[in-house]
Amino acid sequence: MNRFDYIRPGTVAEAVSAAAVPGSAYLAAGTNLLDLMKIGVARPERLVDLNYLPGLDAIEALPDGGVRIGARVRNADLAQDPGFRRRFPAVAEALLSGASGQLRNMATVGGNLLQRTRCPYFQDTASACNRRAPGSGCDARGGENRLHAVLGWSEACIATHPSDFCVPLVALGAVVEIAGPAGPREVPLADFHLLPGATPERESVLAPGELVTALRLPAEAAGFAAHARYVKLRERTSYAFAVVSAAAALRIEDGRIAAARLALGGVAAKPWRAEAAEAALVGAAPDAAAFQQAAEIALAEARPSGDNAFKIELARRIARRALRLAAAGTPERLPALPASPFAPLSGGLHG
C-alpha cells in the first residue's frame, strides 16, 4: 500500500471538510478500497476514516412507513435485522447472496453503492483502461469480455457494476442521502450511478468531497414484501459475482398484477431498472406469457459488447425466473443458499 495521511474526523461536517482536500478518499470498511490500494489501482494521499463518526449506523423506521439505513450499517447487520428482512426480503436476499461472511460483516451500505467494477483490465495497472486511466483505451474490448456489459455500454468502457444489493434497491425506488461541501442533497439511486459514455472515470453523481450518509426506502417499497425475490446466476454456487441477476417485486390484487418492479444486475455499469417491462406487467395476470413479454422488453435494447451475447438470453431467463418466484410468494425463511437458481429450495419454488 502507498503511504497516506490518516485522518479520523469526529463529525460528518469535519469529514466533509477533511475530504475537500484533493487526493483524499473516504475509508469505511475498506473491503473495496484497501484491496485496490494494495494492487496500485487506488492511490489516495489521505484517508478520511468514517468508522468513528456517530449517527451513521442506525436502521431507522420512518414515521411514513419507510426506512432510513445509515451509510455505516454493515451488510450482515442489515440482512439479519428482523424488521428489515420481513419488510424488504428481496434486499436481504441480495445482501446474503453477495461476497463471504467475513466481507458481509465488514462491508457497509454506503460502500456497497460505490464498489468499483471487477473488470480484470481495470484491476490490472499494466492494461489500458479508460475508467482507471482516462484516455488510455480499453483492453476489455478485444480481450476476455464474456462477463461484460450488454446494456448501456460505450466504446470507451464495457464494465459492469458488481453490486447485488443495489439491484433490489433500485427496483424499490431507494433514495441516496448525501452530505457535501455545498450542503446536504438527495438523489434517487436510479440516477446515482453514471453510464460510461465518453467519461467512464465518472462513476457516480458524487462531487469531490461528497459523502453518502444514508439510504432511504419509501413506504410503498414494503408493499411488495409478499412477492419479492432476488435471483442471482453465478459461475459457482456461492461467493462469486453475478453473471446476471434480477430483482422482481409484485403486488398482486384479485389475480392481477397491480404493481411491478424489475431490475437487472451484472448487465451494465449501473443497477438496471426495467421500467418499460414493469409498465407492461401492470394489469396482466401473473403468468408465464406476461413474464416472457416483460423479459423481452427488459432486454430489448441489449447488445453484446464482446463474447457475451449469451448474457442477453441468460438475463431474459433470470428475469422470468425472478418474476415467477416473486409471484409464487416470498418464502417464510430465506433459503440457506439465498438467491441461487441452484439452491436446494423446497416447496416448488424452483418453478
Added chain:
Amino acid sequence: MAKTHITTSINGEPVEFLCEPNQSLLEVLRNTLGLTGTKEGCGTGDCGACSVTVDGRLVCSCLVLAVEAEGAEIATIEGMAQGETLHPLQRKFLEMAALQCGICTPGVLISARALLEKNPNPTETEVRFGLAGNLCRCTGYDKIVRAVMEAAAEMRETV
C-alpha cells in the same frame, strides 16, 4: 511519518503496539507481535486465511488497518486452545484429517467457531455457506465440512 500508538486486547490480554497508517492488522499481528498463526493468502479479502474476530465479528485482518484496532477486542487462532486443551473444532480437524498443508486451517477454524456461535446446529449447506469465505486449495472441503458438523454435534452435547 509518525507512528501511531495503539492500545488493544488480543485473546484477552492487553496489548500495545506502534504502527504506520498503511499497515494492516494482519501485518502487525504477524510481523510486530509475532502472532504468526494468522496467515496471509491473497491479501485482498478473498481467501479468508487471515480471518480473526474484532469485537466478536469475523473479518479479514488483511483489510483492516492496524490503527482501527484501537480499543478493540481481537481474537486470533493463538487464543483458541485453552492451554494444552484443544478446542473441539481443533480436535476434530486433527482426528478427521481435515487439513493438508495447513495454511487455510487457522482461518477456517476461526470462521467455523464464529459460525457455530451464531448457529450451533447448522445443516451441511449452512456450513458450506458459512465457510464460503475460506478457500482451501488442498482438501476439497468435504473433510472440513464433516469435521465442523462433528464438532458442532459434540459441542451441543457438552453444553
